[in-house]
Amino acid sequence: xxxxxxxxxxxxxxxxxxxxxxxxxxxxxxxxxxxxxxxxxxxxxxxxxxxxxxxxxxxxxxxxxxxxxxxxxxxxxxxxxxxxxxxxxxxxxxxxxxxxxxxxxxxxxxxxxxxxxxxxxxxxxxxxxxxxxxxxxxxxxxxxxxxxxxxxxxxxxxxxxxxxxxxxxxxxxxxxxxxxxxxxxxxxxxxxxxxxxxxxxxxxxxxxxxxxxxxxxxxxxxxxxxxxxxxxxxxxxxxxxxxxxxxxxxxxxxxxxxxxxxxxxxxxxxxxxxxxxxxxxxxxxxxxxxxxxxxxxxxxxxxxxxxxxxxxxxxxxxxxx
Amino acid sequence: xxxxxxxxxxxxxxxxxxxxxxxxxxxxxxxxxxxxxxxxxxxxxxxxxxxxxxxxxxxxxxxxxxxxxxxxxxxxxxxxxxxxxxxxxxxxxxxxxxxxxxxxxxxxxxxxxxxxxxxxxxxxxxxxxxxxxxxxxxxxxxxxxxxxxxxxxxxxxxxxxxxxxxxxxxxxxxxxxxxxxxxxxxxxxxxxxxxxxxxxxxxxxxxxxxxxxxxxxxxxxxxxxxxxxxxxxxxxxxxxxxxxxxxxxxxxxxxxxxxxxxxxxxxxxxxxxxxxxxxxxxxxxxxxxxxxxxxxxxxxxxxxxxxxxxxxxxxxxxxxxxxxxxxxxxxxxxxxxxxxxxxxxxxxxxxxxxxxxxxxxxxxxxxxxxxxxxxxxxxxxxxxxxxxxxxxxxxxxxxxxxxxxxxxxxxxxxxxxxxxxxxxxxxxxxxxxxxxxxxx
Numbered sequence: 001x002x003x004x005x006x007x008x009x010x011x012x013x014x015x016x017x018x019x020x021x022x023x024x025x026x027x028x029x030x031x032x033x034x035x036x037x038x039x040x041x042x043x044x045x046x047x048x049x050x051x052x053x054x055x056x057x058x059x060x061x062x063x064x065x066x067x068x069x070x071x072x073x074x075x076x077x078x079x080x081x082x083x084x085x086x087x088x089x090x091x092x093x094x095x096x097x098x099x100x101x102x103x104x105x106x107x108x109x110x111x112x113x114x115x116x117x118x119x120x121x122x123x124x125x126x127x128x129x130x131x132x133x134x135x136x137x138x139x140x141x142x143x144x145x146x147x148x149x150x151x152x153x154x155x156x157x158x159x160x161x162x163x164x165x166x167x168x169x170x171x172x173x174x175x176x177x178x179x180x181x182x183x184x185x186x187x188x189x190x191x192x193x194x195x196x197x198x199x200x201x202x203x204x205x206x207x208x209x210x211x212x213x214x215x216x217x218x219x220x221x222x223x224x225x226x227x228x229x230x231x232x233x234x235x236x237x238x239x240x241x242x243x244x245x246x247x248x249x250x251x252x253x254x255x256x257x258x259x260x261x262x263x264x265x266x267x268x269x270x271x272x273x274x275x276x277x278x279x280x281x282x283x284x285x286x287x288x289x290x291x292x293x294x295x296x297x298x299x300x301x302x303x304x305x306x307x308x309x310x311x312x313x314x315x316x317x318x319x320x321x
Numbered sequence: 322x323x324x325x326x327x328x329x330x331x332x333x334x335x336x337x338x339x340x341x342x343x344x345x346x347x348x349x350x351x352x353x354x355x356x357x358x359x360x361x362x363x364x365x366x367x368x369x370x371x372x373x374x375x376x377x378x379x380x381x382x383x384x385x386x387x388x389x390x391x392x393x394x395x396x397x398x399x400x401x402x403x404x405x406x407x408x409x410x411x412x413x414x415x416x417x418x419x420x421x422x423x424x425x426x427x428x429x430x431x432x433x434x435x436x437x438x439x440x441x442x443x444x445x446x447x448x449x450x451x452x453x454x455x456x457x458x459x460x461x462x463x464x465x466x467x468x469x470x471x472x473x474x475x476x477x478x479x480x481x482x483x484x485x486x487x488x489x490x491x492x493x494x495x496x497x498x499x500x501x502x503x504x505x506x507x508x509x510x511x512x513x514x515x516x517x518x519x520x521x522x523x524x525x526x527x528x529x530x531x532x533x534x535x536x537x538x539x540x541x542x543x544x545x546x547x548x549x550x551x552x553x554x555x556x557x558x559x560x561x562x563x564x565x566x567x568x569x570x571x572x573x574x575x576x577x578x579x580x581x582x583x584x585x586x587x588x589x590x591x592x593x594x595x596x597x598x599x600x601x602x603x604x605x606x607x608x609x610x611x612x613x614x615x616x617x618x619x620x621x622x623x624x625x626x627x628x629x630x631x632x633x634x635x636x637x638x639x640x641x642x643x644x645x646x647x648x649x650x651x652x653x654x655x656x657x658x659x660x661x662x663x664x665x666x667x668x669x670x671x672x673x674x675x676x677x678x679x680x681x682x683x684x685x686x687x688x689x690x691x692x693x694x695x696x697x698x699x700x701x702x703x704x705x706x707x708x709x710x711x712x713x714x715x716x717x718x719x720x721x722x723x724x725x726x727x728x729x730x731x732x733x734x735x736x737x738x739x740x741x742x743x744x745x746x747x748x749x750x751x752x753x754x755x756x757x758x759x760x761x
Contacts, residue, residue, distance in 0.1 A: 200503035200559065216507040240463070240470020242500060248473040 011310040016128045016135040019144035020186040028153070028190060035154050035299070035306035042078070042302055051309050052081035055112040061138070062088040062099070062118040067273055067297070068138050068147075072115045075304035079312075081113070099123055100130055107131045112315055113308060116140070121178075134311040142176050148272055149182035151303040153190065155296050156227055159268055164191035169221050169263070170212075171197040172231035172253065172280050175204045175242070179272045180231060184210050197221030199253065201242045202233075218253055222262040229270045230255050230281050238279070246279050256282040260290070268292050331752040334358040336374035337381045340388035340713065342366075345686035346693075346702035355388065357709035360752035365703050381747075383713055390689040390703050391423025391454075391710035391750065394666060395513075395590060395696070396566055396638035398489075398659065400730075401447065402440075403432025408643040408730045410444070414452035415728040416641070416663040418756035421712035421745040423454050424700055425641075425663070426692075429461040430488035436461035436472045438480035445481050453755040454748075455700065455710070459484045459513060462501055468492050471501040475508050483696045486513035486566065489613060489642075489658070491548055493519050495555065502561035511695055513564045516548040516573070517614060525654045527600045527615045535606065537654060540615050542570035549573050553580045556587055564695060565589035567640060569614035571624035578633050588695055589633075591625050592640040593669045594660060594735060597676075598622070602735065606653040609735045612640070613658035629687060630679045635695065637687040639666040643731030661729045665722060665736050667714060671743035709752040718744040 011030040014022060023031075041047060057076040061069055069085060076083040088102065099118070106114065113134045116124045121141030128135040139145040157163055168187050174180045174196050187194050194212040196203065208214045215221030222228060233249065243249045250256075260269065269281075269291045277283045286293060312318050338354035342365070354369035355362055356378065371380050394417065400407035410427070417425050427444065429435035435444060435458050448456030460482035464470045474485055485505060491514060492498045498514075505512045521544035526532050528539025549565055553576065556563045568574065568589050580587040594612055599619045603610045610616060628634040642659025649656050662669070670688065673679040693701025700710045719742045724732040748756035 199507050201500045203503075240472075241497075243504070244464075244471050244473040244475075248476050252475050 008313050010313060012314060015311070015314055017146055017307055017311060018124050018128060018135065018137045020146045020149050020182050020189070021144065023186075023189070025189055028150070028186065031150060031303070031306050031310060032154050032157060034309060035150070035302045036158070038302040038305040039299065042298070047078050048080065049078060050080045052076065052079040052312055055081040055312060056110065057081040057083045057113045057115065057308065058106055058111045059083065059085045059115045059138070060088060060102070060106065060117075061086065062116070062123070063139070065117055065139070067300070068117065071297070071300045072138060072304050075301050075308055076113075078301075079305055079308055081308070099126065103127045103131050107133070113311060134315060136307060136311065139178055141178065142181070143178050144182045145178040146182050147300070147304050147307055148179050149186040150307070151296055151299040152183055152229065152270060152272075153186055154299045154303055155270065155292055156268065158299070159292060160226060163187065166226040167193045167195065167224065168227040168229060169195040169197050169225040170229045170231065171218065171221065171255065173202045173233045173237065173242075174198045174207060174231070175202045176234070176237070177231050181210075183229065184212050195221050195225065197253075199243060218255075218259045219262055222259055225263045225267055227268045227270060228255060228260065228263055232272065232274065232276060233280050235276075250279055254278070254280055254282060255285050257285060260285055266290065270296060272296070332359050333752070334375065334378050335381065335752070336369065336371070336378050337383055337388060337713070338369060338371045338374060339385060340383035341385055342388050342703065343681055343685050344390055344703040345682045346390065346690035347704055349703070350682055352385075354383075355703060355711070357752050360709050362703055362705055362707050362709050365705055386746065387714040387716055389421075389685050389712055389714065390701050391712050391748065392421050392667060392688040393424040393426070393692040393696075393698065393701050394422045394639050394641065394663060394688070395426045395636055395692045396428065396592070396640045397425040397663065398428045398430070398642040400643060401431065402443070406730065407645055409451070410448050410456055411451040412728060412730045413641070413663065414448075414454045414456065416661070417454045418748045418750070419728055419745060420664040421667040421714060421748055422663055423710040423712065423748060423750045424698065425454060425456055426483060426696065427456060427458050428488045429459055429486065430466055434461050434466050435459075435482070436464050436466070438473065438476045441477055441480035441482050454750050457481065457483045457696070457698070459486045461485065462487045462492055462512060463497065466490065468494055469497060471497070471504055474505050474510050478508055478510055483698070484511040484513050484564070487515065489515055491515045491517050491519060495551060498552070499555045499559060502555055502559040502563070506559055506561035509562070511562045511564055513566050514548070514552055516545050516552065516565045516568065518544045518548045521547065525611060525615070526603060527617045529600070529618065531600045531603065535603070535653075542572050542617060542621070545570055545614055546572045546576060549576050553585060553587060556580070556585050560586070562586045563588070567592050567595070567614055567638065568625070568634070569595050569617050570621045574624055574628040574633055577628075581633065588635040590636040590638045591629060591634045592638050593662060593666055594640065595622065596626055596629065596637070596673060597669055598735060608649045608651065608653055608656035609660055609733045609737070611653060611656055611658055612660060626673060626677045626679060629673075630677075630683055632683065635687065636692045637666075637670050637684070639663050641729075643729055644733045645731050649733050660733050660735045661727070661731055662734070663729065664727050665734060665741060667712070667745055668720070668741035668743045669736065671714070671716065672741060675742065710750050712745055712749070713747040715744045715746050716742070718742075720744050
C-alpha cells in the first residue's frame, strides 16, 4: 500500500457521479479546483498523465453524441486510461438486449469507470445498482447532465471569478433539457440566482419550485443578468408542436443583439452545443465578443478529467477506497 | 397596422344632440348628445345640446332616438379571400353598417386560411381599401386549420390579428390545444374555440324529439358540454384567456358559471339566433335554420336569455355565415350550416328588451364594451377620446326583413319576412356616416 501521505485527497463522497443533485458545495468546489489544474495541463504540450494508468474506461452511449463522447474519451486518454467507446444505438439494443444485460456483459470485462449516456431518465442509476465500477452520467433523458453543469460553472467562475451572487438566465427548451435541470441545481447550490426564460409550452410543470424565477419574455428575463445560457431547440419541436415555427421562435426567443442588450454589458453568452444558428441564437452573437461557447468545450475536457480522477480515487486500489 | 388605426377619421367637427345615449362602458343611460372631431369623440353627456355644441358646428337632432357605441360583431364569416360569390369584405361591411355594426371580426377559414402574418396583412389592406366599417381578423389557431400544429401566434398578433381560433371547427386534440393555450397565454392572445366534440357532433340538428320526428341525425347538447368542460380544465392548467365562441344549451351555461365562479379567465358568446329561435323553427326542413351549434329546445333558449341578462354570457354575435343556393337549397342533411345576421343583429337582440325583459344596457354591453374588452379594442365605447364609432337606432320603428333588400351577397336569413322592432337609422365609423336609413 502506498503511504497515507502520498494519497491524493478524497474529493467525492460517492462511488458514482449520477447527477449534481447529490453533490455538496464542498465537492463541487473541489472538482472545479481540480479542473482548473487540468485546464493548465491541457494547454501544455505534454498532456499525458499516469493518474488512471491501468484503468479501463468504457464510454457506453445509448444515444448518439459527438461532443460529449469525444470529450470523455480525450479526458480518459490524457489521464492514461484505456478507453473504449461503445455506441449502443445501433448494436445490441436492436437485437433486443436490455440495458442491464449489456451492463452485466460489460461488467464481466472488469471496467473501472463506465460513462453512460441514455435516452431514458434514470438509466445510469439503474446501471449503477448492478455494476461494480464507477458510473458517470453523461446525460440521461430529460433528467441530468452533471458534467455539462460543472463545465458551465467552471467557465463562469474562470471568467467572472465567482458563482455566488450572479444572476444566470437559462433560455429555451427547458422542458426537454437535462442541461437546464443540472444547471438549475448546481447554480442554486453555489449561490447564484437562476432565471428560466421560455414560452410556456416549453416550461415543465412546477419548474418554479426548483428554485428559479420563470419568465416568458426575453426582454424581462434577460434584464440585468450576468450570464445568458441558451439551450438547443430540436427541429421537430419547433414546427407547431411546442413552438409554431423557427422564424417565430427566433423572433421572440432567439438570442440576438437586441435581446442581449438587456443583459449586463459584459454578460457571458453560453450554449451547450450544437447550436442552431438563426433559431435559438444569432450567428453574430454566437461568434461575438461576449460568447464563451468555444471556451465551454475546452472546460469540458478539464472537468471530465477532474471527474474521472476524483472517481478513480474512490475505486479499490485508488488510495481512498 | 392595427384595426384601430386602419381608418383615419374625418376632420369635421359635428354634434349629435337630443339622443337617448346608452353607453355601458361608462354606465351611461341618459338623454344627451355627443360632439366628434377628427374621427374621435370629444364630448359626451347630458350637457351636450344644440346650444353649447359650439358655434358653426353642424348639428344632427336625433329626435330622442337611441345613440349607442357602434356594435362589435365577434363572429363574422365572409368569403374573402376564396369565396367572394358568397360575401366580400366590402359586402359584409355594407351589411354591417346597415345593422349598426362598426367593427366586424372576421373568421380565418377563408381560402387561403388566415394562418400566416401575410394573410392578416392582406385582409387589413383589403378592408382598408374596400370596407366601410372596421375589420379585424381572428387568425387560425392551427396551421391550415388542420388541428395539428399551432400557428405563429406572436407574429400573427403583431400583424394585427385580435384573437386565434379554428373558426367553425373545434381543436379536438387535447394535447395540441393545451400547448396552444400555453403558448397563446404568453402573448396575452385570446383563444376562441368552437365548443363541440366532433365525434359526437355528426348530426344536423338538436338531438331530441324533433330530430327523431324529422328523421334527422341529432347533435346532443353533451357534445358541447364535454368540449367546454375539457377546455376549462386546460384553461385551469395553462392560465390562458379562453372564449367559447357560441354556447347553445342550458347545461353549457352551468359550466361557464362554475368556471367564472372559480375566477378562471373564461368567457363565452351566444348567437342572436339562439336567443330568439329554437329547434321548432326548423319546421319542414328549412335549411336557413340549420345552424352550428344547432338551435336547441325552448328551455335552452330561455336559459340562454337568462344567462345573457345576468352576464354569464359575455357577448352576442351574429355568427354571420353567408351561404348561397348552391350550399343551402339542398336536402336538410346535405345543406351547409349557417345564417347571415349582420343586418338584423341589432333589431333581433333589441327585441329581447321587450319580449324577455333583458335590460337594454346588458344587451348593448354584450355587443360593444364586452367584446372590445375581450379583444383589446379601443372601440365599443363613447368615452371622450375614443374613436367616433356609433350608431343611432329608432327603438319604435318596426320593419320587415325583405331578403331582396339585404346588403349581404347571400340571402340565407332565418328572419325572412319577420317583423323586427328597432331600426338602425344611421351608422358612423371614425366620424364618417357610412349608413343612413333612407325612409327616415
